Amino acid sequence: MTAAWRSVLPHLGYDLPPDLTPSQAAGPVSTGLPLELVRQSVSLREWWDIPEEVVAQYRKYRPTPLWRATAFEREVDARVPVYVKYEGGNISGSHKLNTALAQAFYYKRAGITEVVTGTGAGQWGTALAAACAAFGLRCTVFMVGGSLRDKPYRGSLMRLLGATVHASPSGLTSLTEGGNSLALAIGEAVEYARGGEGRAFCIGSGENYSILHQSVIGLEAIEQLDALGAEVDTVVGSVGAGSNFGGIALPFHARHRAGEAEAVRLLAVESSATPKLTRGVYAYDHTDATGSGPMEAMYSIGSSFSIPASHSAGLRFHGAAKLLSAMRHHGSVDAVAVGQREALDAGRRFAVSELVVPAPESGHALAGAARAARESTRGVLVCVSGHGLLDLSAYDQLLAGQVRDLAADEAALAAATAGLRLVEADLTGVK
Structure with a gap:
């Protein structure tokens, strides 16, 4: 098990846009964060030792398993190997x-x-x-x-x-x-x-320090793939705010930028009901409904956007993490949006083939991985971020034909983002 977290911040080659103090706040906004979490959010230090007390807790469930999902490959007509990193085997049932x-x-x-x-x-x-x-x-x-x-x-x-x-x-x-x-x-x-x-x-989920902590996922996956002699050219994760995707994908980006390996495609899969990375705007927005916290530069569909109830569950957030948003803006992250029917069907296919029930959020990642496995040339790594044993009502509705896709309305998206201050669009390369 890794004894340190790895930060991608030293490898970006650019600064993240600074947070803005909202106009209704009386003076500077106090985050109340412990100083070490602040340091982890802004420092260009690459490796951070995991405290022994945290390591002791990690040892109860880490390292988590990685396997080649050969049955799922057959189920989705994959052209290349699909490797699964599974984070559902702890008491919370997820990477969180x-x-x-x-x-x-x-x-x-x-x-x-x-x-x-x-x-x-x-x-x-x-x-x-x-x-x-x-x-x-x-x-x-x-x-x-x-x-x-x-x-x-x-x-x-x-x-x-x-x-x-x-x-x-x-x-x-x-x-x-x-x-x-x-x-x-x-x-x-x-x-x-x-x-x-x-x-x-x-x-x-969305803060730099939480994405740093999640780097244990990708760091373990790199070691496990190396031990198998396996190669992948695409790394896939679902995105609510971004910690699961950041955890599996960013260690691969850091390794490439450090000259240790070739580049791989980083594919973020979001819900079509909250399509911030594929249909949102890169702008300053609130992370919560109070409007009193710092405004962050993010891909957003607007914090005022009325998000419909859906089985996208933890992906039902209006914005992406500022770190992932900046990487998307600079062309380092690709994104696709998946409807809940396709996501739950991918989850069903994974359950019957690999005998693991994935959470609906992970179903989105699996749907993206299935698409990628028909396009990639070497292999696909996907993070199944949690189990779906407490989400069986969603699968019941899928089997009963009661699941509808709720794509975000274009007019509603335009209205929710109309008043946002756009981040200067002086960069190119967004895919």
């Missing part, structure tokens, strides 16, 4: 535990006693609840109401781990607008965290 453990450690060391978060499908909330149990912190989770209704056992598992769980909108904060969105759940968590001593807001 990799950063949850690290963040809980740093918040505990900073003197925080309670962390508060928002979660979409519940994987992040479950991971943070588990990490708080491991490090002795209180945990409060605001979960997208529609997802909590569809996946009640996610709430059960979080409560089993000691967390307090609220359906969002909860009635506990001033926020009520924003529909069935992760931005609203995050906004409620931000407001709630500000209202209590010893509380801190904790985010799971």
Whole structure:
């Protein structure tokens, strides 16, 4: 198991656009982040030693398995080998535990006693609840109401781990607008965290430090592929905000930029219901529904966009991480959008062929991998970021023919992004 995280920041060759302070904030915005997480977000240091306390927790489930999915290859008529990196074999059922453990450690060391978060499908909330149990912190989770209704056992598992769980909108904060969105759940968590001593807001996916923590996925995959003597020319992951895709893909990019290996295609697969990378704009936008946090340069469909309920679950977020957005802008990341029927069908095919039930988010990645496996020349690596054992209602609806694709409406996208300040479009090479 790797003993260090690897940052891609030293290998970009450009600076990320700075965050902007929103106009309604009274003075500079305080992030409340532990100093080490701030350092991990901005430093050009490449390797970061994983704290021993976090390593001890990682050892309970890492390294995670990688295998060649030969049965899935036959199922989707792949022309090249498809390798799967599976992150669903821990108590949270997803890759989210990799950063949850690290963040809980740093918040505990900073003197925080309670962390508060928002979660979409519940994987992040479950991971943070588990990490708080491991490090002795209180945990409060605001979960997208529609997802909590569809996946009640996610709430059960979080409560089993000691967390307090609220359906969002909860009635506990001033926020009520924003529909069935992760931005609203995050906004409620931000407001709630500000209202209590010893509380801190904790985010799971889009920040540089969370993507850094997830680099264990790609670093392990590189070693495992090398041990197999296997080569891939495409690395695939699903994108909500970006930690799963960043974790599997960016170590390959860092390795190439450091002169250690050839370049590979980095393919981000998103939901057609929230198509920020394929139909959004590169602009400054809010990461939550309060509008009080820093505005980040991201590919976005607008934080005010009304996201329909769908089985894209954790992918139901309006923007992509600023790091991945910058890489997309500079042409280092490709992106495709997949509908929920294609995603769930890919998940079904994977379940019957490989005997592993993937989460709907991972179904999107598998659908993208199936497409790539018919185009690539050497091989495809895909991250199955979590299991779908608590998402079986989605598969029930697929089998009953009740799943509809909900592509984002063009007029609604235009309206939601009309007021955003565009990042200077002085770069070329976007694919």
